[in-house]
Amino acid sequence: MLLQESKATKAYYLSLAELPPDQYEKAREIILEQMEQMRKGGDFSDDQIAETKEMTINQLRETLDNPQGMIELTYQRVLAQSNKTITELIEQVQSVTRDQIVKVANQVQLDKIYLLKSEGGQSQMKNKYYDQIDETIYTEVLENGLKVCILPKTEMAKTFAIFTTNYGSIDQSFVPIDQKDLITVPDGIAHFLEHKLFEKEDRDVFQDFSKLGASANAFTSFTKTAYLFSATSRVKENLGILVDFVQDPYFSEQSVEKEKGIIAQEIKMYDDQPDWRAFFGTIKSMYKEHPVQIDIAGTVDSIEKITKEDLYTCYHTFYHPNNMILFIAGNVEPEEIMQQIKDNQTQKSFKEPEPITRKFPDEQEEVAEQELRITMPVQVPKALVGLKEKEIPTDPKIFMEKEWLMDIIMDYLFSKSGIVYEKLYEEGLIDQSFSYESHLERNFGFSIIGGNSHKPERLAQVVKEELLNIKNQKMDDITFERIKRKKHGQLLRALNSLEFVANQYTHYQMLGIDFFDSIEWLEALTYQDLDKFIQKWIDEKRISICFVGAK
Numbered sequence: 001m002l003l004q005e006s007k008a009t010k011a012y013y014l015s016l017a018e019l020p021p022d023q024y025e026k027a028r029e030i031i032l033e034q035m036e037q038m039r040k041g042g043d044f045s046d047d048q049i050a051e052t053k054e055m056t057i058n059q060l061r062e063t064l065d066n067p068q069g070m071i072e073l074t075y076q077r078v079l080a081q082s083n084k085t086i087t088e089l090i091e092q093v094q095s096v097t098r099d100q101i102v103k104v105a106n107q108v109q110l111d112k113i114y115l116l117k118s119e120g121g122q123s124q125m126k127n128k129y130y131d132q133i134d135e136t137i138y139t140e141v142l143e144n145g146l147k148v149c150i151l152p153k154t155e156m157a158k159t160f161a162i163f164t165t166n167y168g169s170i171d172q173s174f175v176p177i178d179q180k181d182l183i184t185v186p187d188g189i190a191h192f193l194e195h196k197l198f199e200k201e202d203r204d205v206f207q208d209f210s211k212l213g214a215s216a217n218a219f220t221s222f223t224k225t226a227y228l229f230s231a232t233s234r235v236k237e238n239l240g241i242l243v244d245f246v247q248d249p250y251f252s253e254q255s256v257e258k259e260k261g262i263i264a265q266e267i268k269m270y271d272d273q274p275d276w277r278a279f280f281g282t283i284k285s286m287y288k289e290h291p292v293q294i295d296i297a298g299t300v301d302s303i304e305k306i307t308k309e310d311l312y313t314c315y316h317t318f319y320h321p322n323n324m325i326l327f328i329a330g331n332v333e334p335e336e337i338m339q340q341i342k343d344n345q346t347q348k349s350f351k352e353p354e355p356i357t358r359k360f361p362d363e364q365e366e367v368a369e370q371e372l373r374i375t376m377p378v379q380v381p382k383a384l385v386g387l388k389e390k391e392i393p394t395d396p397k398i399f400m401e402k403e404w405l406m407d408i409i410m411d412y413l414f415s416k417s418g419i420v421y422e423k424l425y426e427e428g429l430i431d432q433s434f435s436y437e438s439h440l441e442r443n444f445g446f447s448i449i450g451g452n453s454h455k456p457e458r459l460a461q462v463v464k465e466e467l468l469n470i471k472n473q474k475m476d477d478i479t480f481e482r483i484k485r486k487k488h489g490q491l492l493r494a495l496n497s498l499e500f501v502a503n504q505y506t507h508y509q510m511l512g513i514d515f516f517d518s519i520e521w522l523e524a525l526t527y528q529d530l531d532k533f534i535q536k537w538i539d540e541k542r543i544s545i546c547f548v549g550a551k
Contacts, residue, residue, distance in 0.1 A: 049098060052395075056093050125338050130516045133495060137505075137516070138334040145322025145353045147509070148341050151329040151501060159235045159330030160498035161228060163246050164506045166325075167318035168223040169296040170444075175357040177317045182359055185314060186305040187291075188263070188298015191220040193311055195259055196251055197227070205245045214238040222292055223441050224510060230498070235332060236340055243326065243344055249315050251308045264300045274378045278548045281374045282386040282448050285544035288368035289361035292444045321345065322353035327506050329498045360443055365390055367544040374548045380431075381549035383456035385463045388542040389445030396513040399440070400521050405533045406438045406447065408483050408525075412475050413466060414449055419473070420466045429459040442511060460545045467538050474534055477527040488522060 084092070125140040138150040169191060173184045198205045198218070209216035214231035227246050231238045270276045280295055287293040297303075328337055367388050393399040413420040414436040424430045434451035449467075453459040466473075475483070494500045508515040 046098070049096075049101070125334070127334075130519075132519055133492065133516065135495075135516070138338065140338060142321065142342060142345055144345055144348075144350050145320065146341075146345060147325045148338060149325065149327045149505065149509070150332065150334045150337055151327070151505075152332055152334050153329060153498070154331050156330050156498065157232050158230055158498060159232070159328065159332055160230045160502050161235075161239055161242055161326070161328045162226050162502045162506060163228070163242055163326050164224050164226040164324060164510070165319050166223070166323050166510050167225055167314075168221050169294065169298075170222050170291040170360070171318065171358055172291050172294075173359040174317060176313050177320070177351065177354055177356075182357070183313075185310050186298065187294050187302035188267075188296070189303075189306055189310060189314055190225055191297045192259065192263060192303055192306055193314055194218050194220045194225050194227075195263060196255070196311060197246060197249060199255055199259075200245070200248070200250050201252075205241065208241050208245070209238060212238050212241070216242075220296055222296065222439075222444075224507070226503075226506070228502075235330070236337070239328065239337070239340065240344065243341065246319070247321075247348060249312065249319075251311045253308050256306065256308050256311065260303055260306070263297060263303055267295070267297050267300055267303070270295070270297065272376075274376060274382060274548050277374050277376060278382045278384050278450075278546055279448065281372055281548065282384040282450075282544065282546040283446065285369045285372040285546050286367045286386045286388040286446055286542075287444070288364060290363045290444055291360070293368075316351075317356060320353055321350060323356065325506050325509055327502045329502050363444075366541040370544055372544065372546045374546065375551055376548060377550055378548060380452040380454060381456040381547065382451065383453050383460040383463075384448055384450035384546045384548075385460055385467070386544045386546065387447040387449075387467060387538065388544070389440065389447075390539070390542060392440065392443060392445055396511070397521055399511065400508075400513060400518045401525060401529065402533070403438070403440045404487070404518075404522050404525060405530060406440070406537075407487060408480070408530070409470065409475075409534070409537075410436050410438060410447060410449075411483050411486070412479065413470070420463070423466075424459065424462060427458075427462070429453050429455055429462065456547050456549065460547070464543055464545065467543065468540055470534055470538055474531070480527050480530055484522065484525060488519070491519060491522070 125138055127136050127138045129136045135151065135153075138152070139147065141147050167190055169188070171190065172187065173182055175182050206216055209229055212231065212234045214229045214234070216227075216229040218225070218227045227242060229238050229242055280293070284293040326341065365388075367386070393402055412418055414434075415421060421430075421434070424434070431452050436447065436449040438447040439445060449463050450459065505515045508518070
C-alpha cells in the first residue's frame with residue numbers, strides 16, 4: 001500500500017497493491033517518473049483520457065450501490081467542503097481536458113510517500129470468498145515476489161498445479177536483468193526455453209513426475225509460459241518437483257544443438273498443417289510489425305541462431321519469482337501447501353527483482369494486408385476473416401467488459417444458433433470445421449472467423465459483410481439477456497474443471513484482473529453497454545482475409 005501526501009493541495013492519493021517491501025523504492029521511482037511525464041505535456045493518448053473518464057464515472061456510479069461507497073463519498077465531500085451530487089461530479093469528470101490534467105500535474109508538489117506494510121515487513125496469506133460460486137482463494141506474495149494462489153476443493157480426488165511466468169513468444173526485445181541496453185533475441189526462444197527446462201544434466205524431468213504417478217506438461221503462448229502437473233496422490237512431492245525443476249535451469253552447448261533438431265521437426269510438422277497455417281496466416285495479414293504475427297515456435301532459421309547464453313539471459317530476466325505465479329487447485333490444505341512453498345523458496349537465493357523493460361514496435365491501426373493467400377495441398381480450401389482490435393483498455397473492469405461484449409456478439413452472429421451461421425449453412429458455404437475465436441491481451445487483440453469451404457471467396461465475403469453490417473442488425477435486448485445468461489451458465493459449468501480455473505485465473509492475474517470478479521461484471525453488462533460498444537467496434541480497414549488452398 002502506498003500513501004502519497006501533497007502538502008500544497010492538502011490532498012492524498014491512496015494506491016492499494018500487493019507490493020513486496022523490497023520493491024518499495026522501485027514503486028516510488030515509477031510514481032515520480034509518471035508524474036514528471038505528465039508535467040512535460042501529457043505522455044498519454046486521448047483514448048487513455050476517455051478510458052480513465054469512463055472508469056472514474058463507473059466508480060462514482062458504483063458508490064450508490066453499497067454503504068461503504070456512500071461513506072467514502074461523504075468523507076470526500078467533507079474534505080473538499082463540497083456538496084456536489086453524483087450527477088454533478090460525473091459532468092465535471094466528462095468536461096476534463098488534457099490541458100487541465102497537465103496544469104494540475106504541474107501544480108502538485110509531492111511531499112511524502114508512505115509505505116504501509118504488515119508487522120515485520122512479512123506478507124500474510126489472505127483469503128477471499130466469492131459467494132456467487134461458493135469458492136475461496138488463498139493468496140500470498142512471498143518475500144522474493146512469487147505470488148502463490150491456492151483453491152482448495154476437498155471434494156475433488158485430483159489436484160492440478162500450474163507454474164507460470166509472464167513471458168511469451170512476443171517478448172523478443174527487452175533489457176536483460178542487470179543490464180541497461182535493449183537486446184532482441186531470436187524468434188521462438190521462449191518456446192525453446194520451455195523445452196529445455198525439462199532436460200537436466202542427468203535426467204528428463206518428465207520421468208520424475210511419471211515415477212510419482214503424475215501427468216506433467218507445459219506450453220508457451222504469445223504472452224506466457226506455463227509448467228503444470230495433475231495428480232491424485234503424492235501431491236506435495238510432485239509440487240516440489242514442479243517448483244524445483246523450473247527454478248533450476250541447465251543448458252549446455254551440446255544439449256542446445258540437439259534440441260534445435262527436435263524443434264525444427266516440430267516446426268516442419270506444424271507447417272504441414274493447413275489449420276495452423278491458416279491461423280497464423282490470418283494473424284500475419286492483420287499485424288505488420290507486432291511480434292504476435294510470428295509463429296510461437298519461430299522458424300527453422302531463427303532457432304538455429306539460439307545459443308546457450310541467450311537461454312540463460314532470457315531465463316534470468318523472465319523467470320524471477322517476481323514475474324511468476326504458482327496456482328494450486330484441488331484436494332489440498334491451503335496452510336500446509338503455502339508453508340511448503342515458503343520453506344522451498346527460503347532455501348533458494350534470487351537477485352533483487354527489477355521492473356522488466358519490454359519493447360514492442362509501433363503497430364498501425366489498419367491491417368497489414370487486406371488479403372493473403374497461402375498455397376499448399378488441401379482437400380478443401382479454407383477462408384478465415386480476421387478482425388484487428390484498435391483500443392485495448394488498461395482498466396481491468398473495462399478490459400473484461402470489452403472481452404465479454406466481443407464474445408456475446410460473436411455468439412450472436414456465428415454460434416450454431418447465430419443468425420449468420422444459419423445463413424452460411426443454408427447456402428452451403430460451411431461445414432463442421434467452421435469456428436470463431438477472440439483474443440484480447442495487454443497490447444494486441446483480434447478475432448478470427450471461418451473454416452473449410454468449397455466456396456472460400458463467397459464465405460469470406462458474407463462474413464465480412466455481416467461484420468460491417470452489425471450496427472444495422474444488432475440484437476434486441478431480449479436476445480442480449482439470453483446470450484448473457486448462456487455465457488454465465490457456460491462459465492459456471494467450466495468452473496468444475498480444475499485446469500480451466502487454474503489457467504484462467506492465472507491468465508487474468510497476469511493482466512491485473514481477478515477472474516472471479518469478472519462474473520459479476522458480466523452480469524452487470526447492460527444493453528446500453530452493447531449499443532455503445534457496437535458503434536465503434538468494427539472498421540473495414542481493420543478486417544483482413546486469409547485463404548488457404550491448392551494451386
